[in-house]
Amino acid sequence: MEKATLQELLESRLKDIFSIEIAEASPQELFLALANVVKSCYANDWSQTRKNLLVEQQKQAYYFSIEFLPGKLLKSNLLNLGLLDTAEELFEELSFSLDEVAEVEKDMALGNGGLGRLASCFMDSLASLGLPGNGNGIRYNYGLFKQKFVDGHQVELPDDWLRAGNVWEVRKESKAVDIQYGGEVYLIEDENGRLRPERHGGYVWRAVPYDTGMVGYQNDMINTLRLWSVEVPAAEEANYATIESRRSLEDLTAVLYPDDSNERGKKTRLMQEYFFVSAGIQSIVRYYLKLNHPLTMMSEKIAIHINDTHPALCVSELMRLLLDDHDLPWEQAWAITVKVMSYTNHTIMAEALEKWPIDLFKEVIPRNYQIIEEIDRRYLEEYAEVHEAALLNRTRIIINGQVHMAHLAIIGSHSVNGVAKLHSDLLKSVVLHDFYLIFPERFNNKTNGIAQRRWMQLANQPLSKVLDTTIGKSWRHNPQDLQLLKNYQEDPTVLQRLADAKLTNKQALAEYIQQTTGIEVDPTAIFDVQIKRLHAYKRQLLNVMHILKLYFDLKDEPQAPIHPRVFIFGAKAAPSYHYAKAIIKVINEVANLINHDPTINDKLKVVFLENYNVTLAERIIPAADVSEQISLASKEASGTSNMKLMLNGAVTIATLDGANIEIRDAIGDENIAIFGLTEEEVYAYYAQQNYSAYAFYEEDPVLQRVVNAFIDGTIPNIEREGREVFDSLLKYNDEYFLLKDFKSYCDAQYRVDLAYKDQQRWQAISLMNIANAGKFSADYTVQNYADDIWQIEPLYAHVKE
Ligand code: DL6
DSSP states (O other): OOHHHHHHHHHHHHHHHHOOOGGGOOHHHHHHHHHHHHHHHHHHHHHHHHHHHHHHTOOEEEEEOSOEEEEOOHHHHHHHTTOHHHHHHHHHHTTOOHHHHHHTSOOEEESSSHHHHHHHHHHHHHHHTTOOEEEEEEOOSBEEEEEEEETTEEEEEEEOTTTTOOTTEEEOGGGOEEEEEOSEEEEEEOTTSOEEEEEESOEEEEEEEEEEEEEOSSSSOEEEEEEEEEEOOGGGGGGGOSHHHHHHHHGGGTBSSOOTTSHHHHHHHHHHHHHHHHHHHHHHHHHHHHTTOOGGGHHHHEEEEEESSTTTTHHHHHHHIIIIITOOOHHHHHHHHHHHEEEEOOOOOGGGSOEEEHHHHHHHOHHHHHHHHHHHHHHHHHHTTTSOHHHHHHHSSEETTEEEHHHHHHHTOSOEEESSHHHHHHIIIIITHHHHHHOGGGEEEOOOOBOHIIIIIITOHHHHHHHHHHHOSGGGTOGGGGGGGGGGTTOHHHHHHHHHHHHHHHHHHHHHHHHHHOOOOOTTSEEEEEESOOOGGGTHHHHHHHHHHHHHHHHHOTTOOOOOEEEEEEOOOOTTOHHHHHHHHHHHHHHHHHHTOGGGTTOEEEEEESSOOHHHHHHHGGGOSEEEEOOOTTSOSOOSHHHHHHHTTOEEEEOSOTTHHHHHHHHOGGGSEEOSOOHHHHHHHHHHTOOOHHHHHHHOHHHHHHHHTTTSSSSTTOHHHHHHHHHHHTTTOOTTOHHHHHHHHHHHHHHHHHHHHSHHHHHHHHHHHHHTGGGGBHHHHHHHIIIIIIOOOOHHHHHHO
């Protein structure tokens, strides 16, 4: 599209919506008008995609996820439509900044972290690969809380992201479905001897879908992200006359992860899970029936993906529809279900493998519970002759009065995958070993990937330009072409250009830090970044311990040859995760101490940026020199910030955990700083039960000084939190082995410091990271899902032939 045409469209939208001229428009008005223009640019392709899918009857994948974290969509849609440069030029010409306008958009933060962001990266890749794949989730009225620091403590504020409306979504009233909850379900034999459910009581809520176009990268493909919102069904209006009754209904899609520390929260959460599952499955079956094929062929047209255990009810819900609404015999319904479903596990942390009390199941979703009981009974029966009772009892779905969601997902799916090689191996050998014995053919690995268009083309324009001028533009379509950069490892001009791009990004981040925190940082210092959810296993505390060590080194010897460093943190702690919040407070107080200590000559700065989200990540990642990936080996399923930071040229300090191992394999030991226990060593400690935090503490005076600092008054204002940290390390024997890894972590940090001092060498390492990042594009990951699990093919490849 020509610039002039875009301008005309923008002017006409401003007139239509606000009755104003461009010159009078505020960033908010410009955003809305431009977003509407963008939407109209893909409207035709969106309906054409749907029509073609119906005509061609190609198989489609449906990605069920309780979280999606798309971030802002304006620039990403402009990029994918091939309009970004034109829009930037136009805005410049009109003396506006497109960035300022894009900033107005609210982050769509409908997720907590990795799992939700991965879901959104997959949405981008599915459309960009021309693959028919749709998202199915919940339209929360409030996204993940906004984080503020008050006296160094995390305070959670509501994220009222829908207040000004959401320009991208389309309400699809006509596609609404009813969701049944509660009541008693009796099984009554019909004239053919078949047991039929008869529901007494209960209630019905309405699920209304809001669709958002997922725009493919310059390929005319527009998939759909369908998010469901709860409403009172018209027929039930009278029953919801009071504010209280209405409120309990509206709670359902109000917030992401309602606090599950009380019974009401737990129930709401289960209801949420059933809500988006039932709504999604009903709408898929309705669509499938339009194709006029027998239900027994469903797996040829439909693939349903269970993203972590939260949508595991897909299994029992599809069974319910096939059995109760479409009269299929159990065996047929089950064969269809298993062929259609696939499941990804995203964690080895036991507490994240969901279990629900059966009483709650019976109360909330009684018919699904009956079906799950029957799946469980048949599972035991079917495998009784092949496997020992003990094994079956450990893997059945209902154990000790609880429904095990992962078991339901595995038994009901034809594919079970982990998200990095190590993680998938651990699933087979440890976490889901029992299931691996029973269903070895179901297990596979799909290493995560990232939306490189967002994390490079959008987030890092300075580096993108260097890449264009050095290796051409093919990397924008084909991420593996980043490899071409390897030819310039020893080219001082290219290395200098890369350094310049990094410095530009660091200057921008330094400005942001100054504006938002008042802390002044030197852009020539090393920017050392740890951005991820705050969790004990991710070991932000280990990072803090090293910072304290450096601090003491500088106190003892102010002229110590340490290159100045800015340690940058971004992390939210779950509101009910007390220990994680204590660590936030500790980091903030360590920051206070160090940033205000004149004796260390500004050689160290610690910055904890508030409200880490996708947009903040887009600011931080391009400016990072060092990427902290320091979880205890075996605990991080994959990680994806490791891939984003690597792509942007940061050098990783890493344990051999999650996808760090594959990153190391891709770039070689010389381009990454590896430290710490291996996963085998961690498991050996578990097996021998001989880990002694105190022994490490006792033998290392440096470590003693650091650990004591949490309680000896060195760090002011952390009496309670410092004691908690100290006790977690010594009294409770250091669950995540920080004390054991401390020394080798400090050694790795020292190697990084040395490498940075040789700028030529550093830039070459950074270049190797960028050059090898292509293989972590979500495009490849999604292609692997498409080929191995979903068996879906690109729409337009087929249509355009
Ligand atoms: O697979 C996406 C992402 C991984 O990269 C992280 O390593 C993993 O921690 C995260 N898992 C979750 C699930 N947590 N729960 N429940 O977010 O998934």
